[in-house]
Amino acid sequence: MRFMVLVPGSPESEAGEMPSTELLGAMTKYNEELVKAGVMLAGEGLHPTSKGAKVRFNGGARTVIDGPFTEAKEIVAGYWVWECASREEALEWLKRAPFDGGVEIELRQIFEADDFGEQLTPELREANERLRGQAAAKQ
Amino acid sequence: MTASATNRAIDAVWRIESARLIAGLTRIVRDVAVAEDLAQDALVAALEQWPESGIPHNPGAWLMAAAKRRGIDALRRRVTFEHKQELIGHELQILQQLDQPDLAARLEDVQDDVLRLIFMTCHPVLSREARVALTLRLLGGLSTPEIARAFLASEGTVAQRIVRAKRTLAEAHVPFEVPGRDELADRLSAVLEVIYLVFNEGYAATAGEHWIRPPLCADALRLGRILAALMPPEPEVHGLLALMELQASRLRARVGPRGEPVLLGDQDRARWDHLLVQRGLAALRRAEKLSGTLGPYTLQAAIAACHARARSVEETDWPRIVALYDGLAALTGSPVVELNRAVAVTMAFGPEAGLELVDSLADERALRSYHLLPSVRGDFLVRLGRLAEARDEFVHAADLCDNARERELLLSRAVACDS
Structure with missing residues (x-):
């Protein structure tokens, strides 16, 4: 099973400040553990929202809203993609991450074909995967 | 947390910790069988206690401490029942090792132990099947029934294979180390x-x-x-x-x-x-x-x-694939690689060239009962329009194939040659 772990932004991440040497060290050690356990498939940090933008869709209108965005806790500052055998394993790994101060880290399972269950006929399943594959190939 | 949720969480902890736990214990007791028994004892302790107490903050350290405690208890009991003099030196040594107070500190750097354990479970003194079973069991964290299902063997066979493998490692005094340069x-x-x-x-x-x-x-x-x-x-x-x-x-x-x-x-x-x-x-x-x-x-x-x-x-880029297969064939001398190379040659230079290569492999002993030889030959014959011959090759390939789904595919290719 594949999971995405979403790390929220903070005033510091939004200000483009690097974390303390101590936290950076703890995070490096944690990442190393994930890699040495064969769990981590990918992981990236994101630039502050001041470098980002939003597009609002309304009827035919498209409005571009430049960053920064205000609600820091609704902002994603980074993510991991993990391969785990179960939701419990992913949670067990997440519990070991060096976060503190009331921050909440979100764990989400990434859709794979089998998750659609009986509703998806073999033909639909195939068509669906083909579409998603084409989208991925164009990225 | 419900009991079943706790059990699933314990499974997850076990998957994360078991290889490190067994590796760390092997370093101390110098015997994978003893190390695995102690680790299993610790798992039993967790299954007994965690549903009540909740999962500890550092489950790995908890399991290690429990394994150590159980090991000391078991050995001490034997010391009481038997005469101490009769206790074999090996077990006495284990007891001394387990009884050291700085155990936790020595387990800090267990990554190297995991590597040592991999080299042990893949040691050439074991048969290939034993290496696979033991590696999946001790490093993959798979249970014996899971390994049996994976290799379509009975649980008894796999359990025996694992027990025998551990005994072989002990009898051959296979060291717990990463091999030297030579x-x-x-x-x-x-x-x-x-x-x-x-x-x-x-x-x-x-x-x-x-x-x-x-x-x-x-x-x-x-x-x-x-x-x-x-x-x-x-x-x-x-x-x-x-x-x-x-x-x-x-x-x-x-x-x-x-x-x-x-x-x-x-x-x-x-x-x-x-x-x-x-x-x-x-x-x-x-x-x-x-x-x-x-x-x-x-x-x-x-x-x-x-x-x-x-x-x-x-x-x-078929010509590049042919070149890479040339390198691989020179390195391995494997007829299976030659067969794959023939496929690439067909794709790069046409089926006549590929067929010539396949026919030169017909006498290879290693390929005599390999279903992909007639299967590949059949494919080349189809490309050359020689359908009757191709059909016979696919039927022959299906006869040699043990996988039900693949056999169906081969038979359907044979049928397609008739129409």
């Missing part, structure tokens, strides 16, 4: 072979109802990723990982909606797993950068990468 190449290739055997059993099941078994591929991939993190300077470790990532990227395109095999040429490439493709190509770059001359796994990964980079069969 034997590292051979021993590492034995480790890589075990991991790739597991992967292949998932990627193209040799027997049974299912053509692919993705959980086995996932177990092998995890072992490959762990090994790449533990031995970063070894090019072939990255080569094998690249090969597995690239092959696994095709898994979901490799089987049709009704479980039937879909071969590379017929696969919908849009369905390949692009995250795994990227990981595979990155691992291949690492392997190539570290290599003098490319090793067999890196060469195979480079071939897989030619497919991964191509948008269709037609756009594939």
Whole structure:
């Protein structure tokens, strides 16, 4: 099973400040553990929202809203993609991450074909995967 | 937390901790069988206590402490019942080791222990089957029934295989260490072979109802990723990982909606797993950068990468694949590699050239009962329009094939030659 772990932004991440040497060290050690356990498939940090933008869709209108965005806790500052055998394993790994101060880290399972269950006929399943594959190939 | 939720959480902790726990204990007691028993005892203790107490903050340290406690208790009881003089020196030694107060501190750096354990479970003193079973059990964290299911063997057979393997390691006094420079190449290739055997059993099941078994591929991939993190300077470790990532990227395109095999040429490439493709190509770059001359796994990964980079069969760089197979054939001398090379030659230079190569392999003993020889020959004959001969080859291939799904595919190809 594949999971995405979403790390929220903070005033510091939004200000483009690097974390303390101590936290950076703890995070490096944690990442190393994930890699040495064969769990981590990918992981990236994101630039502050001041470098980002939003597009609002309304009827035919498209409005571009430049960053920064205000609600820091609704902002994603980074993510991991993990391969785990179960939701419990992913949670067990997440519990070991060096976060503190009331921050909440979100764990989400990434859709794979089998998750659609009986509703998806073999033909639909195939068509669906083909579409998603084409989208991925164009990225 | 409900009891079943706690049990699932304990399973997860076990999956994360068991290899490190067994490796750390093996370093102390110098015997994998004893180490595994102690680790199992600790798991039993967790199953008894965690549903009440909740999962401890540091489950790994808890399990290690419990294993140590149980080990000391068990040995002390034996000391009480038997005469101390009769206790064999080996067990006394274990007791002394376990009784050391600084145990936790010594377990800080267990990563090297995991690596030592891999070299132990893949030791050439064991048969291939024993290496695979023991590695999946001690490093993959699989239970005996899970291993039995994976290799379509009975639980009793696998359990016996594991017990015997552990005894063999003890009797042969196989040391708990990463081999020295002079034997590292051979021993590492034995480790890589075990991991790739597991992967292949998932990627193209040799027997049974299912053509692919993705959980086995996932177990092998995890072992490959762990090994790449533990031995970063070894090019072939990255080569094998690249090969597995690239092959696994095709898994979901490799089987049709009704479980039937879909071969590379017929696969919908849009369905390949692009995250795994990227990981595979990155691992291949690492392997190539570290290599003098490319090793067999890196060469195979480079071939897989030619497919991964191509948008269709037609756009594939077949001449480069032929060249890579030349290198691989020179390295391995394997007739199976020659057979694959013949396929690439057909794609690059036409079926006449390929057929000539296949016919030169007809007398190879190793290929005598290999279903892919007639299957490939049949494919070339179809391309040459010699359908009656092709049909016979597909029927012959189906006779030789043990996998039900693959046999169906071969028979349907035979039927297609008639119409």
